[in-house]
Amino acid sequence: MHRKALLKAVSIVAILACSALISSTGFAANKVLKIGFVGVTSGPAAAWGISNVRSMQTRAKWINETGGVKIGDTTYDVEIVTFDDQKDPKRAIAGMEKMAQEGIHYVVGPNVDDGAAAVRPVAERNGIIYFPYAFPKELYTKPASNAVLGMVASYQSGPAIYKYLKETKGVKSIAFVSANESDPLSQREGGIAAAKALGLDVVSSNVTFQVDTIDFTPVLTPVMRTKPDLLVLSGVSPANAPQLIRSARELGFQGLISTETAQDATVLKEGAGDLANGFISVGGASTPEISSDMMAEFVDRYTKMFGEYNDESNTKVYALEYILETLKVNPAAITDVEEFKKTMDTFEVANPYMKGDAKLKYVGTTSFGQKRQLMVPLVVNVYKDGKFETLFVAEVD
Amino acid sequence: MEQVIVNALYLGSQYAMIALGLTLIFALMNVLNFAHGQMYVLGGFVTYTIYGRLGFPFIVALLGTAVTLAIVGALIEYFLFRPVIRRSVREESTMLLAAGIAFLLDAVILLVFGEKQRGVPKILDGVFNWDFRIILPYDRILVCVLAIMSIAGFIAFMQFTKTGRALRAFAQDRVAAELMGVNVDRYSMIGFALGAMLAGLVGGLLVTITGVNLGMGGPVSIKAFMMVMIGGAGVISGAIAGGFILGALEAVGLAVLSQYGDITYLLIFASLMVFLSFRPQGLMGKPWG
Known part of the structure; x- marks a missing residue:
C-alpha cells in the first residue's frame, strides 16, 4: 500500500517537473x-x-x-x-x-x-x-x-497656449485657479510668469481649492468677479476638471478655459457634458x-x-x-x-x-x-461634443 | 452674504448626512468606521451605474444604492465586525479591521469601476439667479432638499419606529437594552446597515454634482470625523450640528479668505484643536462617553 502510494507520488512529481520544464522552455524562447x-x-x-x-x-x-x-x-x-x-x-x-x-x-x-x-x-x-x-x-x-x-512640462505648454489664444482669440486678461498641492501650485507659478512675460493682465492668481472639494461654486465666485478672458485650471486633475468647468459655466462665465495637463474626453463628457465644449487641454497623438x-x-x-x-x-x-x-x-x-x-x-x-x-x-x-x-508632440486639443479636436501642434526643443 | 448662507446650507446638508452614518455606527457599536468614506464612494459608483450607465431614473438609482449599501453594511457587520468584537475586547482591533475594510473596498472599487473620475447627466438643468446675489444651479437645490428630507426621514425613523427606539436604547446603554429584550446582534446589524446606507445615499446624491472617483474615500472620512468631533461622538443631533457648522465654516472661509490662498482648512483645523482642548467631548457629547 505504501509502495503504491510512493509510486503515485513520484509519478505526480515527475509529471509536474516535466510540465514545468516544458513550460519554462516555452517562455525561455526569448x-x-x-x-x-x-x-x-x-x-x-x-x-x-x-x-x-x-x-x-x-x-x-x-x-x-x-x-x-x-x-x-x-x-x-x-x-x-x-x-x-x-x-x-x-x-x-x-x-x-x-x-x-x-x-x-x-x-x-x-x-x-x-x-x-x-x-x-x-x-x-x-x-x-x-x-x-x-x-x-x-x-x-x-x-x-x-x-x-x-x-511636455507646463512651463513649456502654457506659454504656447497663452500665446496662441492671445494672437487668435484676443485674450488680454487671465485668471489662475489651482488645487492646494505642490504640483498644481508650482504649475500655477510657472503659468503666471509666462502670462506676465506675454503681457497678459493677471486678474486673479490666489484662489486655490482642496482636492476633495464637493462644491466649486464658492471657490470660483471670487474669480468670476474679475471677469478674465481666459481661466486657467493649473495642473488640474481629470477628477476636478469637469466640476470646475461646470461651476464656472453655471456662474455665467463665457470666456475660455484651459489647462496644461492631459485630460480624458469621456470624463469631461460625463462630468460636464456640453458645458465642457471649448475646453482646451494638452494631449498626445490620438486625435x-x-x-x-x-x-x-x-x-x-x-x-x-x-x-x-x-x-x-x-x-x-x-x-x-x-x-x-x-x-x-x-x-x-x-x-x-x-x-x-x-x-x-x-x-x-x-x-x-x-x-x-x-x-x-x-x-x-x-x-x-x-x-x-x-x-x-505638444498637441493642444479642444474638447467638442465628447471628443478632442486638434487645435495646434508644436514641438519642444 | 446671501450666497455664503446658501452655500453653507448646501454644504452643511451634505456633510450632516455623511456624519450621521458615522456617528450612528459609533454610537451603537463603539466602532470608528474608517471605511465610511469608501462606502460613500461605493454609493456614488452604484448610482453612476444604475442612473448613468443603465439609464434608470435617478430616484430608482438612489433606492438601488440605499439597498445595495445596506446589504454591504449588514454583511460587513455580520462577517467581519461581529466575530472580531466577540473575540477581542480591545478597541484597536475594530479600528484596524475598519482600516483594512477601507483598503479592501478601495481595491474592489478599482477593480470593478476603474480608476477614472465618473459623472452622470445633470438631473435638472438651469441655474437659479437672484439678481446675482444668489446663484445656485437647480440640481444643487434639489440635492440639498433631498439631503434635508433624508435627514428628517432618518430622525423620524429613529424617533417614531420600534426599530428606531430599540437602536436609541441600544446606543444609550447596551446592557440595559439587552436586559429589556433588545436583540443586540440584530440591532448591531441594522445599525451598521443604516450607517452604510446613509453614506451610500449621500454618495449617490453627490455623484450628480461632483462625480465620483476612487480617491474620494479618505478625504470624506476625514471630514466625517471632523464633524463628529465638533458635534460630539455618538450623538445624532451632534452629527447634524457638526455637519452644518463645518459647511458654514467652509463657505465663509472660501468667501472671505480666498485672496489669501487656501487657508480655510488650516484655520478650521487650528480652531478645532483649540475647541477640543476646551471641550473634548464636542458640542453635544457627554464627557463620560
Missing part, C-alpha cells in the same frame, strides 16, 4: 528584458499611474505577441515590473530600490514632483535611468543626468487628424485589454517606445546607462504614433541645458 514602473496606482491620483502602467503593459504584450524586440543580436520579451508608490516619496524610494535589486536599469515614473526628487539618489547610485512625469527643472539640469522628463494606424491599433489593443481607453495614455504611450528604440540603436546600453546617455544626444527615429515625418528624439536643451526630455 530572453526577458525587464522595464520598471514606480508611480502612483492607488488613492486619489491613481489615474495618473494606472494610465502609465496600462500603456506599458499594452505595448509590452503587443511586442511579445509579435515575436519580441530585437536588440543587437538578441530578441527579448518585454516584462513590465510595477511598484505602487502611493504618491509617497518614501515608498517611491523603496520602489526604486526594488528595481535596483531586480537589476532593472530603465524605470518609468514617478508621477509627482516630490517622488521624482526623492528617488534621484537611488537611481544615480544604482545606474538607473528614470522617466518622471514631474516638472522640477533641477531633476533634468546638470549635475543631474539620470532623469528624463516623460512629457484623428494626426494619429497613425499604429496609434489606432494601440488604442484598440488597450481598450480590449482593459475595457476602456484613457486619453491620458496618448502622452504615456511614448516612454517605453523611447527606451526600446534607444536600446536598439545602442545595444550596449542594456546594462550600461552611460551608453544610453551617449546615444540620447544623437538619437532620432520615426515617430510610429503620428502621421507624417514626426520624429522620436530627445530634447530639452532650451529648458534644461541638456537633452533630458522625450520629444512628445
Whole structure:
C-alpha cells in the first residue's frame, strides 16, 4: 500500500517537473528584458499611474505577441515590473530600490514632483535611468543626468497656449485657479510668469481649492468677479476638471478655459457634458487628424485589454517606445546607462504614433541645458461634443 | 452674504448626512468606521451605474444604492465586525479591521469601476439667479432638499419606529437594552446597515454634482470625523450640528479668505484643536462617553 502510494507520488512529481520544464522552455524562447514602473496606482491620483502602467503593459504584450524586440543580436520579451508608490516619496524610494535589486536599469515614473526628487539618489547610485512625469527643472539640469522628463512640462505648454489664444482669440486678461498641492501650485507659478512675460493682465492668481472639494461654486465666485478672458485650471486633475468647468459655466462665465495637463474626453463628457465644449487641454497623438494606424491599433489593443481607453495614455504611450528604440540603436546600453546617455544626444527615429515625418528624439536643451526630455508632440486639443479636436501642434526643443 | 448662507446650507446638508452614518455606527457599536468614506464612494459608483450607465431614473438609482449599501453594511457587520468584537475586547482591533475594510473596498472599487473620475447627466438643468446675489444651479437645490428630507426621514425613523427606539436604547446603554429584550446582534446589524446606507445615499446624491472617483474615500472620512468631533461622538443631533457648522465654516472661509490662498482648512483645523482642548467631548457629547 505504501509502495503504491510512493509510486503515485513520484509519478505526480515527475509529471509536474516535466510540465514545468516544458513550460519554462516555452517562455525561455526569448530572453526577458525587464522595464520598471514606480508611480502612483492607488488613492486619489491613481489615474495618473494606472494610465502609465496600462500603456506599458499594452505595448509590452503587443511586442511579445509579435515575436519580441530585437536588440543587437538578441530578441527579448518585454516584462513590465510595477511598484505602487502611493504618491509617497518614501515608498517611491523603496520602489526604486526594488528595481535596483531586480537589476532593472530603465524605470518609468514617478508621477509627482516630490517622488521624482526623492528617488534621484537611488537611481544615480544604482545606474538607473528614470522617466518622471514631474516638472522640477533641477531633476533634468546638470549635475543631474539620470532623469528624463516623460512629457511636455507646463512651463513649456502654457506659454504656447497663452500665446496662441492671445494672437487668435484676443485674450488680454487671465485668471489662475489651482488645487492646494505642490504640483498644481508650482504649475500655477510657472503659468503666471509666462502670462506676465506675454503681457497678459493677471486678474486673479490666489484662489486655490482642496482636492476633495464637493462644491466649486464658492471657490470660483471670487474669480468670476474679475471677469478674465481666459481661466486657467493649473495642473488640474481629470477628477476636478469637469466640476470646475461646470461651476464656472453655471456662474455665467463665457470666456475660455484651459489647462496644461492631459485630460480624458469621456470624463469631461460625463462630468460636464456640453458645458465642457471649448475646453482646451494638452494631449498626445490620438486625435484623428494626426494619429497613425499604429496609434489606432494601440488604442484598440488597450481598450480590449482593459475595457476602456484613457486619453491620458496618448502622452504615456511614448516612454517605453523611447527606451526600446534607444536600446536598439545602442545595444550596449542594456546594462550600461552611460551608453544610453551617449546615444540620447544623437538619437532620432520615426515617430510610429503620428502621421507624417514626426520624429522620436530627445530634447530639452532650451529648458534644461541638456537633452533630458522625450520629444512628445505638444498637441493642444479642444474638447467638442465628447471628443478632442486638434487645435495646434508644436514641438519642444 | 446671501450666497455664503446658501452655500453653507448646501454644504452643511451634505456633510450632516455623511456624519450621521458615522456617528450612528459609533454610537451603537463603539466602532470608528474608517471605511465610511469608501462606502460613500461605493454609493456614488452604484448610482453612476444604475442612473448613468443603465439609464434608470435617478430616484430608482438612489433606492438601488440605499439597498445595495445596506446589504454591504449588514454583511460587513455580520462577517467581519461581529466575530472580531466577540473575540477581542480591545478597541484597536475594530479600528484596524475598519482600516483594512477601507483598503479592501478601495481595491474592489478599482477593480470593478476603474480608476477614472465618473459623472452622470445633470438631473435638472438651469441655474437659479437672484439678481446675482444668489446663484445656485437647480440640481444643487434639489440635492440639498433631498439631503434635508433624508435627514428628517432618518430622525423620524429613529424617533417614531420600534426599530428606531430599540437602536436609541441600544446606543444609550447596551446592557440595559439587552436586559429589556433588545436583540443586540440584530440591532448591531441594522445599525451598521443604516450607517452604510446613509453614506451610500449621500454618495449617490453627490455623484450628480461632483462625480465620483476612487480617491474620494479618505478625504470624506476625514471630514466625517471632523464633524463628529465638533458635534460630539455618538450623538445624532451632534452629527447634524457638526455637519452644518463645518459647511458654514467652509463657505465663509472660501468667501472671505480666498485672496489669501487656501487657508480655510488650516484655520478650521487650528480652531478645532483649540475647541477640543476646551471641550473634548464636542458640542453635544457627554464627557463620560
